Amino acid sequence: MNKWRGNPWATLAVLALGFFMTLLDLTIVNIAIPDMVDRLGASLDQILWVGNAYALALAVLLITAGRLGDLRGKRTLFLSGIAVFTLASLACGLSQGPAELIAFRAAQGVGAAMIIPQTLSVIVEVFPAGKRGAALGIWGATAGLSGVVGPSLGGLLVSRLDWRWIFFVNVPVGVIVIAAGLLVLPAARRTVRHRFDLPGVVLASASLFCLAFGLIEGEKYDWNGGICATIAAAALLLAGFLAYERGRQDNEPLVPFSLFRDRGFSVVNIVGIAVSFGVVGLSLPLTIYLQSVLGFSAQRAGLVMLVLAAGSVVSAGPAGVLSERLGAKYLLMGGMTAFAGGMVWMAVVAEAGGSSVSILAPLFLTGLGAGCTFTPMASEVMRNVPAELSGAASGVNNALRQVGSVLAGAVVGAVLQARLVTALREQAHQRAAELPPSARGPFVHGFDQAGRHLGTGGQNGLKPPADVPADLAHRIQTAAGQVFGHGFVDAMRPTMLVAAGVLLVGVLAALALRGVREPSANPHGLPLTEDELQEIS
Numbered sequence: 001m002n003k004w005r006g007n008p009w010a011t012l013a014v015l016a017l018g019f020f021m022t023l024l025d026l027t028i029v030n031i032a033i034p035d036m037v038d039r040l041g042a043s044l045d046q047i048l049w050v051g052n053a054y055a056l057a058l059a060v061l062l063i064t065a066g067r068l069g070d071l072r073g074k075r076t077l078f079l080s081g082i083a084v085f086t087l088a089s090l091a092c093g094l095s096q097g098p099a100e101l102i103a104f105r106a107a108q109g110v111g112a113a114m115i116i117p118q119t120l121s122v123i124v125e126v127f128p129a130g131k132r133g134a135a136l137g138i139w140g141a142t143a144g145l146s147g148v149v150g151p152s153l154g155g156l157l158v159s160r161l162d163w164r165w166i167f168f169v170n171v172p173v174g175v176i177v178i179a180a181g182l183l184v185l186p187a188a189r190r191t192v193r194h195r196f197d198l199p200g201v202v203l204a205s206a207s208l209f210c211l212a213f214g215l216i217e218g219e220k221y222d223w224n225g226g227i228c229a230t231i232a233a234a235a236l237l238l239a240g241f242l243a244y245e246r247g248r249q250d251n252e253p254l255v256p257f258s259l260f261r262d263r264g265f266s267v268v269n270i271v272g273i274a275v276s277f278g279v280v281g282l283s284l285p286l287t288i289y290l291q292s293v294l295g296f297s298a299q300r301a302g303l304v305m306l307v308l309a310a311g312s313v314v315s316a317g318p319a320g321v322l323s324e325r326l327g328a329k330y331l332l333m334g335g336m337t338a339f340a341g342g343m344v345w346m347a348v349v350a351e352a353g354g355s356s357v358s359i360l361a362p363l364f365l366t367g368l369g370a371g372c373t374f375t376p377m378a379s380e381v382m383r384n385v386p387a388e389l390s391g392a393a394s395g396v397n398n399a400l401r402q403v404g405s406v407l408a409g410a411v412v413g414a415v416l417q418a419r420l421v422t423a424l425r426e427q428a429h430q431r432a433a434e435l436p437p438s439a440r441g442p443f444v445h446g447f448d449q450a451g452r453h454l455g456t457g458g459q460n461g462l463k464p465p466a467d468v469p470a471d472l473a474h475r476i477q478t479a480a481g482q483v484f485g486h487g488f489v490d491a492m493r494p495t496m497l498v499a500a501g502v503l504l505v506g507v508l509a510a511l512a513l514r515g516v517r518e519p520s521a522n523p524h525g526l527p528l529t530e531d532e533l534q535e536i537s
Contacts, residue, residue: 008126010184012135015119016142018082018177021170022112023142025054025089027150027283029105031302032163039163042098052216053102057109058116059406060208062399063255064201066117074118074125075185079178081114086174093167116398124382126186136320136378149309151287152302159299200253203241210234211403215410259385259393264328267512268381269397271332273404274506275373278339280408281499282308282366285416285492286346293352293485304356304363311367312374320375328376329513335372336507340500342366347496352485380513408499415498420491424483 029051036042036050069077088107095101120139127135157165211234218227245253260266290301315335323331345362385393 005184005186007184008131008135010180011126011186012123012138014177014180014184015078015122016138017173018078018115018181019119019139020142020146021173021177022085022115023146024150024153025108025112025170026051026058027146028154028166029054031151031154031287032158032166035158035163036101040095040098040101046098046102049102050098050105053106054109054112055402055406056209056212056216057106058113059212059399059402060205061110061113062117062402063204063208063396065113066121066393066396066398067255068114069118069121073187074122075181075187077114078118078122078185079181081111081118082174082177082181083111084108084114085111086171086178089167089170089174093164093171120378120382120397121393122185124385134317134321136323136375138317138320139375139378149306151283151305152299152309155297155299155302159297200241200245200248200255203237203244204255207234207237207241208399208403210237212406215406218410218414255396259396262384264380264383264513265385265393265397267509268328268332268377269400270509271336271373271506272377272381272397272401273407274336274502274509275339275370275377276401276404277408277412277499277502278336278343278370280405281412281496281502282343282346284409284412285495289350289488289492290356293488294354294356296356304360307360307363308367308370311364311369312371313367315368315371316375319372320379323376323379327514328380329510331372331376332380332510332513333507335369335376336503336510338369338372339366340369340503340507342369343496343500343503347493347500350489350492352482352489408502412495412499416491416495419494420487423487423490426487426490 065077065081085108088104088111091104092101092108095104123135123139153169154166157163157169210230214227214230214234218231221227245255245257249257286305287301290296290304296304319331319335342362342365345365346359349358349362351358381397382393
């Protein structure tokens with residue numbers, strides 16, 4: 001008999017490595033966008049879809065993959081997902097054009113959707129209640145770390161090699177996870193054969209696709225009739241899905257409504273959406289601020305963001321243990337308050353002509369707050385879920401968080417872009433006074449639409465005509481840099497405040513949680529018997 005089969009800590013190590021790899025790919029691509037544009041000859045819109053294709057496939061399939069884990073075996077789904085993800089990563093790295101890369105990124109998203117729901121549900125199953133808090137603390141630290149290591153690792157790989165290595169690096173990791181998983185992960189116990197809710201899958205997937213696609217593309221098409229129709233179709237499909245699922249609640253539905261009868265499950269899903277707003281509201285403007293305003297390289301910007309990772313790692317482990325002993329309510333409230341407070345602090349101290357030193361302390365505080373949310377959310381959302389529904393619960397929870405991320409991206413991006421257009425115009429009028437009268441009109445006009453080119457360094461897009469004297473050209477470029485720097489900081493502040501406000505709404509939602517830790521109603525987490533281990537091996 002393989003002594004490692006079913007060992008909880010060995011199982012956790014394999015799951016955490018696979019989980020880390022998939023979440024890393026949500027952020028690692030952003031730092032490589034300039035290199036991809038140059039080397040693939042792609043448009044910025046095509047490269048943005050390299051990220052969107054992954055996020056879209058992930059959001060659409062998480063609920064289905066979570067339920068499939070319940071019906072076909074979590075070990076099978078996890079290892080199959082790792083195989084799909086690894087092969088898709090290799091194909092991404094070998095892509096010769098943007099269309100190929102987008103298609104293989106979608107395939108990566110399919111693999112990630114198969115992996116992510118299984119990690120949380122397997123952890124809850126294999127760990128007894130007394131040790132589950134520490135295990136979920138590691139899981140939470142993995143989630144927090146992956147989000148901020150992505151830019152750091154991506155910057156290093158792009159600077160030293162090229163963009164293809166942000167995908168190639170997944171291949172050896174995937175092989176290791178598959179080999180270890182075959183030896184370590186417990187196989188499914190023998191159960192009766194289950195039915196698969198195919199109509200529910202079609203309706204849910206179509207609804208999530210229309211919603212995510214509409215939110216992703218809305219700003220690009222100025223929220224025109226087509227986008228509104230797509231979002232309306234998502235609402236109609238969702239209504240149809242809910243009506244259909246209501247009629248088969250006694251016949252193994254894709255989404256068991258009984259999950260939402262538990263107050264903790266419902267509230268934590270709301271909290272998860274709020275945290276997604278915080279993550280997106282921080283990472284999107286901060287990445288642009290570091291590179292386009294402070295002029296940092298991709299690698300240096302990634303290193304600054306390691307401070308965020310450090311804060312998250314410091315707090316995630318203890319938060320897992322405390323949430324098991326004291327309950328999730330006050331940890332979540334404190335964590336989201338610290339998260340929002342760090343963002344407000346950062347918005348206040350950020351300056352166009354400053355340095356990264358001023359934002360390190362608020363960045364660390366933000367990381368501490370974020371680390372206090374991941375594990376308590378995981379612990380509370382699964383606490384009263386029956387064993388046979390753990391995959392469905394994990395899938396629903398992760399799907400709602402991904403949809404929350406897409407919604408956050410749409411809202412945060414719209415606020416940032418709208419405010420940036422106004423701020424650049426105001427700054428251009430102010431700085432134009434420093435230029436000769438003949439140069440003021442073209443200078444101001446050049447910034448009218450600059451806010452629509454986020455992250456490309458708006459000041460670089462305003463180049464003086466070739467016949468302009470060198471001294472005047474230098475003055476125009478200097479003024480343009482000041483316009484973009486001060487304008488972006490002016491736009492970044494309200495953007496971060498919006499995200500902080502949504503986090504505070506999450507704090508209010510967490511008030512509905514029970515404040516005292518009660519015995520878990522979750523019947524799983526029991527160790528496997530010797531007979532079961534013998535049967536599995």
